[in-house]
Amino acid sequence: MSFGRLPEEIERDAHACLQCGYCNFVCPIQLIDGRGWESYRVRGKMYHLKKYAHPGLLERLTGDRAKMSKEFVERVYNCTACGYCQIACHVEIKFNDRWEQLKQWLVENGVAPLDRHRALRTRILAKHNPYDEAHERRADWLPKSADRSDNPDVLFFAGCTASYRQQKIAQDAIRVLDAADVEYDVLGTDEWCCGSPLIRTGQTDVVTNEENGLVAHNMREFERRGVGTVVTACAGCFMTLNHNYQLYGGKHGFRLYHMTQFIDMLITDGKLELRKPLPSKVAYHDPCHIGRHFGLYEEPRRVLRSFPESSYLELPRNRQNSQCCGAGGGFKIQFNDRAEDLASLRVKEAAATGADMLVSACPFCVTNLSQGAKRAGIEMKVAELVSLVAEST
Ligand code: SF4
Ligand code: SF4
Structure with a gap:
């Protein structure tokens, strides 16, 4: 099966790759048994992309060209989005964006995502969380004793994992905000999944839809409350709200902190x-x-x-x-x-x-x-x- 051209940036980076292999030594995938094959490695994937973009004469004559095969797609999804290859790359390929872009292109061409990723899409569309939990129960983690403000300085974005699976983390975050007398509120059931699981798996259309996408919804809720500061304890939400929301929706009008940054500031300020x-x-x-x-x-x-x-x-x-x-x-x-x-x-x-x-x-x-x-x-x-x-x- 053959598709159209790769996105320009991916094609350019595949050519820029020196095949030096520095990225291979840092990628965590090669630490797992049986995953040390070149096809699982960053360098191998870049080589395959280059061959796909520009097959040699022999490959063109024989028709034996690099393909977006099931195996290659599976290799692309053998990635934890850890960002180590971007740091290691000698030609400074912006892998953090590039892998997401490649997955999005594979999804658009109908060969991705993988089966369990598809279920994420269905659940997030139906229930605004990837765990198949009832949306109405999203704020169940919030203790009755939480001292929510009518005029908050800070909005705490819990995220799906702390809302449904690691509720203690969200509850402890609120305890810390209460202990420091921070005027805060939470979005409760107005909060939807930030979109991280879909962005990382190439299913970006659900996130960026201008009418009812996750970015549009959550940004509307932030703006409706007019808060100047958003805090989240989830590293995935932080990355998504910080990087991806601005990538898709332009610069946002609030300060965003990860909870560790915010606690560090509270301690430094003596609060x-x-x-x-x-x-x-x-x-x-x-x-x-x-x-x-x-x-x-x-x-x-x-x-x-x-x-x-x-x-x-x-x-x-x-x-x-x-x-x-x-x-x-x-x-x-x-x-x-x-x-x-x-x-x-x-x-x-x-x-x-x-x-x-x-x-x-x-x-x-x-x-x-x-x-x-x-x-x-x-x-x-x-x-x-x-x-x-x-x-x-
Ligand atoms: S971002 Fe993916 S490909 Fe890059 S080092 Fe991490 S796991 Fe490997
Ligand atoms: S470090 Fe960069 S240039 Fe070297 S093989 Fe990896 S992707 Fe290519």
Whole structure:
């Protein structure tokens, strides 16, 4: 099966690729058993794209051209959107956007997404969340004691995972905002999925539809409330609201913070004091979507250093060189076992430092690392930084 031309930027980047292979050494996919083949690697995928864009004479004569085969599509979706290849690339290919663009093109040509990704589309269209949960129950996580403001300075965007699967994270975020006397509100059932699972899997049309797409809806709700600041504890929502919403909808008129940034500011401004030490020997795992994608490395670490009488452990691979836990990019929903394998490697890395708790700043990481610990058979507590902060106020 043959399609039209690749988007111009992808074609250009496929040609620009030097085939040096530096990206191969950083991609987490090659850490999983049997995934070290060149076809699973970034360099191999770029070579295939170049061959597709411009077949050689022999390939044209024999008709044996590179194809957008089922196997190649599956290889493209073997990606956690960790952003490491973009950092490693010697010709500075903007892979974070390019992989999404490639998946979108594959979807437009009818050979993608993969089967479990299709279900995401159906659920998000019907219920505004990827978990097939009733939309009316979206705000069930919100404690009755939450001190919501009629005139908020801050809007807390919970996101689907903290609304339905990791409710403690959203509840602890609210506890922290209450402890710091922040005037806040939440969108409740006016909040829809940010669109991250669809964008990462190439199903962008649902997100960008100008009438009733997810961007249009959520932006309308933000604007209707006229708040100057939006805060989210989810690294996936942060990346989507920060990067993708501005890519599709233009510059937004509010300040956006990840919860770790916001807590760091509250502590620095003397509005929040941490009173109890860290409960365990804690190691910090950088979530890719706030770390490599936005450089939020020091904010969570400053927060960890603010606990009295406490220190935290640094994982050998940290900050820019952090190893992805495997949860992102739509990878986990399609390849759960492989995602847990990756998480188990990260848990083993933490255990080797002597840590008994792995703390992160993303509900996806918390879910996957918890499952990775079980898979590795290691007693490792996994927590969200905001929960440790809430316990310490
Ligand atoms: S974003 Fe991460 S997982 Fe995806 S190809 Fe790049 S290095 Fe590999
Ligand atoms: S690092 Fe960049 S230039 Fe080198 S093989 Fe990878 S994609 Fe190509």
